[in-house]
Amino acid sequence: MIREWRSLLGGAALILLLVGMGCQTGPAPIVDTPPGWLETIPQDDTSYYAIGVSGPTPRVSDAWDQAIKRARAELGRMIISQISSKGTIISSSSGEYVREIVKILSDTELNYTEVVGRWADRSGVYGPPEHFYVLVRMEKARAESVLRSIK
Numbered sequence: 015m016i017r018e019w020r021s022l023l024g025g026a027a028l029i030l031l032l033v034g035m036g037c038q039t040g041p042a043p044i045v046d047t048p049p050g051w052l053e054t055i056p057q058d059d060t061s062y063y064a065i066g067v068s069g070p071t072p073r074v075s076d077a078w079d080q081a082i083k084r085a086r087a088e089l090g091r092m093i094i095s096q097i098s099s100k101g102t103i104i105s106s107s108s109g110e111y112v113r114e115i116v117k118i119l120s121d122t123e124l125n126y127t128e129v130v131g132r133w134a135d136r137s138g139v140y141g142p143p144e145h146f147y148v149l150v151r152m153e154k155a156r157a158e159s160v161l162r163s164i165k
Contacts, residue, residue, distance in 0.1 A: 048140040049133050051149045061151040062096065063130075064089035068146040077146040078132070085150040086127050090116035093157045118160060126160065127152045 056063045066085025068077035094115055131149035135141055 046135075046137055046139045048135070049131055049147075049149075051131050052133070052140060052147060055149070056151075059154075061153055062089060062093050062157060063149060063151045064092050066148050066150065067141070070142070070144045074134075074146075077134075077144075078148070081146045081148045082129060082150065085129075085148050087116060089127060089150055089152055090118075093152070093161075115161065126156055 051063075052065065055065060064085050066081040066083065066088060068081040068084070071077040071080060127150045129148050130151050131147075133147045135143065135145050135147065137143055140147075
């Protein structure tokens with residue numbers, strides 16, 4: 015009789031184990047929702063922000079690098095525009111001077127910018143598929159200091 019109970023309990027435990035395994039959920043779904051900063055670039059009193067997007071590239075690391083480089087260049091152009099409108103630099107500066115300032119402000123080796131957001135649009139939810147987006151920022155005080163040093 016004890017053997018029958020052990021077999022019965024063992025069978026019940028096996029059934030419960032199999033049922034429990036069958037009810038497990040799969041891996042968490044990948045969230046493909048674009049971040050809010052793609053629609054509304056952050057603005058605050060301490061930093062400038064810009065977005066860069068990659069084109070399709072064979073390697074993911076190249077796509078991220080391309081997006082970062084484009085974001086930094088955009089940030090440089092945006093800073094020139096913001097500061098020029100405040101009269102900090104002469105708005106009639108030659109195109110070459112402005113290009114040089116953009117290059118300095120966006121130079122990755124100077125570490126003046128910080129990547130604060132990344133998003134990969136693998137399925138084309140926001141734009142073309144396999145494009146990568148980054149949000150970069152630079153402290154306003156740092157940007158203004160760099161511009162004063164090259165005048």
